[in-house]
Amino acid sequence: NAGVMQNPRHLVRRRGQEARLRCSPMKGHSHVYWYRQLPEEGLKFMVYLQKENIIDESGMPKERFSAEFPKEGPSILRIQQVVRGDSAAYFCASSLIGTENSPLHFGNGTRLTVT
């Protein structure tokens, strides 16, 4: 029973390039959350999705960032034209909806470094 799978584990991009972060939720989970963690800081909510639908993107920067969770395949967090300030750890989590005491199950994160 695989947990939340994120890849890549580490991603290095030059300024101006695109970064694509992938997340496959736990089996049976249809809701995905993305969080960003800067060094020595807490988790900042970015976006909450279910398949083919963005439920809440209030934490997403208005430009360059987008997320999707298609009917088939993993959820993708896409950062266009990356800048140094985008360097952070990006965590994906999934949860079982309908079971209200279900916690978030986290992936191991993707550490993005922008050079």
Next chain:
Amino acid sequence: AQTVTQSQPEMSVQEAETVTLSCTYDTSESDYYLFWYKQPPSRQMILVIRQEAYKQQNATENRFSVNFQKAAKSFSLKISDSQLGDAAMYFCAYRSVLRSYNFNKFYFGSGTKLNVKP
């Protein structure tokens, strides 16, 4: 939106001693869930313990227990017999279950870094 506050950025405890990490939250909801997560240097987020707001009994998981004070909106984590492996960042989290725009959203505190001294 709900806010979760962890007022202790860093704490230290001697091995085998007991330490308590504080967490307070702000909400107008009557039903919700609270969680503590641990993030060791590996960065993996690990669930430590959970508490349902409608339950008065404090949750316990082995050496980990909570002191849940609903009226005070306080949810502290007590670690007994601290071990070196307990050294990590600890995050308090609130889950809204009210069927509103907050439904199923999780709110995290800023974290407390726990050092365990041998």
